[in-house]
Every structure is written in C-alpha cells, then in structure tokens.
Amino acid sequence: MTQKKILGIGSALVDILTQIEDESILTRLNLPKGSMQYVDAETSVKIGKDLSSYQSKMAAGGSAANTVSGLARLGIEAGFLSKVGKDEVGRFFEQEMDNSRVKPLLLKSETPSGRVQALVTKDGERTFATCLGASAELSKEDILPELFDGWDLFYIEGYLVANPTMLEKAIQTAKEKGLKTAIDLASYNVVEESREFLLQLIENQIDIVFANEKEAKALTGLDPEEALHFLASKCDIAVVKVGPKGSFIQSKNEIVRIGEVGDLVVDTTGAGDLWAAGFLAGWVKGESLKKCGMMGAILAANIIQVVGAKMDDARWDSIYKAIAAIN
Numbered sequence: 001m002t003q004k005k006i007l008g009i010g011s012a013l014v015d016i017l018t019q020i021e022d023e024s025i026l027t028r029l030n031l032p033k034g035s036m037q038y039v040d041a042e043t044s045v046k047i048g049k050d051l052s053s054y055q056s057k058m059a060a061g062g063s064a065a066n067t068v069s070g071l072a073r074l075g076i077e078a079g080f081l082s083k084v085g086k087d088e089v090g091r092f093f094e095q096e097m098d099n100s101r102v103k104p105l106l107l108k109s110e111t112p113s114g115r116v117q118a119l120v121t122k123d124g125e126r127t128f129a130t131c132l133g134a135s136a137e138l139s140k141e142d143i144l145p146e147l148f149d150g151w152d153l154f155y156i157e158g159y160l161v162a163n164p165t166m167l168e169k170a171i172q173t174a175k176e177k178g179l180k181t182a183i184d185l186a187s188y189n190v191v192e193e194s195r196e197f198l199l200q201l202i203e204n205q206i207d208i209v210f211a212n213e214k215e216a217k218a219l220t221g222l223d224p225e226e227a228l229h230f231l232a233s234k235c236d237i238a239v240v241k242v243g244p245k246g247s248f249i250q251s252k253n254e255i256v257r258i259g260e261v262g263d264l265v266v267d268t269t270g271a272g273d274l275w276a277a278g279f280l281a282g283w284v285k286g287e288s289l290k291k292c293g294m295m296g297a298i299l300a301a302n303i304i305q306v307v308g309a310k311m312d313d314a315r316w317d318s319i320y321k322a323i324a325a326i327n
Contacts, residue, residue, distance in 0.1 A: 010135075014116070019054065026127055035189050038131075039129045051117065063158070065097070069309075070277025073277075074295075089114075109137050126269045144173075145173055151174075155182045158186030161186075161201075184211075184272060187215070225240075241300075249289050271303055275297065279295060291326055
C-alpha cells in the first residue's frame with residue numbers, strides 16, 4: 001500500500017528565539033505571557049532592539065512548518081504551502097525546508113518575509129510577537145486545485161483563521177480533491193477571537209482536531225475531558241493535550257489517555273507542533289490511537305528539552321529508538 005502524503009499550510013516565518021531572565025520585559029512590551037500577538041513591522045523591529053542585549057537563535061519556524069519538518073524527519077513525505085518575500089529571510093526559510101526534506105510550495109512576494117520574536121521565560125513558557133509579512137498575503141486566488149494533487153491529508157495551522165476567506169477556499173479545494181483535513185487550534189487568544197468560525201469549520205470540514213487545554217477551553221468553555229467528547233462529536237479524531245499531565249484522544253467511542261513521557265522543560269516552543277507530527281506519522285502508517293499518541297508524546301517530550309523547534313541528529317536517533325520500543 002502506498003504511504004499517505006501530508007501537505008501543510010501556514011505562515012512561513014523565521015523564528016528569532018530569545019531566552020529572557022526577567023518576565024517584566026513581557027509587561028513592558030505589552031505581550032501577555034504564553035500568548036501569540038500579531039505585531040506590525042515597526043513593533044517587531046522595536047522588540048528586536050529591546051532584546052539586543054540577549055543572545056538569540058534564528059530558525060525556520062511557523063506552526064505548520066514545524067509539524068511538516070517533524071513529519072519529514074519521521075520518513076513521511078510532506079510539503080508546505082505558503083508565501084515568502086524575495087529576500088534573505090525568504091531564501092533562508094526555503095533552504096531550511098529543503099534541508100528538512102520538505103517539499104516547499106512557496107509563492108513569492110515583494111513584501112518582506114515574515115518573522116517571529118519568540119521570548120522564552122525561565123519556566124520554558126514561550127510568548128510570540130509575530131510579524132506575518134509576506135505570508136499574510138496568501139489569498140484565495142493563490143489556492144489552485146493542482147496544488148493538492150498527490151496529497152492525502154491537508155494539515156492546517158490554526159493561526160490562519162486570521163485569513164478566513166483564503167482558509168475556507170483552501171479547505172474546500174482540499175476536500176473536493178479527496179483529502180482528509182486536520183487542524184491545530186494554535187494560541188488560545190486566537191481561538192477566542194475566532195470561536196464561532198472555528199466551531200463551524202470543525203463541524204463541517206475538519207476530520208482531525210488538535211488542541212491544548214487552554215485552546216479547548218477557549219473554544220468549548222469546557223474542561224479537557226468534556227471538551228474532548230464535544231470535539232469528538234464533531235469530527236473523526238479529537239486530541240486535547242494537558243501539558244505535563246499528558247493528553248486525551250477520542251475517535252467515536254474509543255478514548256485513549258496518554259500519560260507524561262518526560263518532565264524536563266527548557267523551552268516549550270514547538271511542543272504542540274511536534275506532538276502533531278508524531279501523531280500524524282502514526283496515523284499515516286495506520287497505527288492505533290494509543291501508538292499515535294505515544295509517538296506524539298515522545299516528540300513533544302524531546303523538543304521541550306531544547307531551545308527552539310529543531311533537534312539535532314543525535315536526539316532524533318534517540319526518538320527513533322523510543323518509537324521502535326513502543327509496544
């Protein structure tokens with residue numbers, strides 16, 4: 001049987017990761033801890049100047065881009081659809097996708113490429129100031145049917161609810177082409193702002209939903225297990241992650257609880273993205289819900305032990321061994 005292929009869509013962003021000692025910086029910059037805030041280019045530059053005394057690390061990022069990069073590392077054929085500028089940041093992003101063995105389907109713009117100031121506090125919590133740049137220009141006119149040829153699942157970054165016209169066209173086109181659809185709900189504040197739109201989308205167009213505890217609460221008003229049951233009544237598979245306590249997965253009447261896999265936290269950047277990568281890699285291979293969840297948990301437990309959403313070859317080797325050892 002031919003293995004399923006996954007196409008992701010999201011914002012093509014370059015992350016500038018900075019570990020901060022003093023959380024008062026977040027207050028000064030008007031960035032609620034743990035949130036994702038959209039900022040304009042001027043504000044992004046100001047934040048960068050305020051953080052210039054700290055050491056920073058640059059990496060290709062964006063929620064869905066992190067997920068498809070993780071999928072590629074697990075041997076799954078993956079692609080990524082977005083828009084970048086004709087600039088050094090855009091070229092850096094495209095090269096990083098190539099290096100990750102992800103097929104980049106990147107449209108080009110005269111607008112500068114998007115970037116994210118990611119501030120990481122001592123407890124590993126990350127706060128994002130996102131300047132979308134060229135990635136915000138992806139429009140419904142860019143969504144052509146042939147982009148979906150050869151793919152089996154369409155993986156959607158929840159932040160794209162900020163661009164509802166394009167997102168609806170993309171999902172509708174994917175469904176018309178016979179693709180399954182999955183969405184990660186993104187930040188809780190984004191969910192709050194687009195609650196009705198997301199609920200309608202999940203009920204009518206989405207097959208798999210990923211949410212953390214805060215996002216599930218923002219969407220449904222319910223505690224994790226109740227939110228799980230609610231979401232599972234609207235789609236094929238629902239996942240609610242509860243941080244260090246693990247996660248819940250439900251498909252129809254089957255409910256699986258995945259316990260914690262690790263407790264060392266350096267930086268939670270990419271934890272949800274890599275959890276989705278592990279789960280979907282198992283789904284592609286027809287694994288049980290339990291094994292899919294364990295694969296997600298193993299990737300998440302490893303990514304929170306490093307700064308940023310990328311891991312070196314040695315850590316991936318240990319991940320492969322851990323996955324192979326799952327009963």
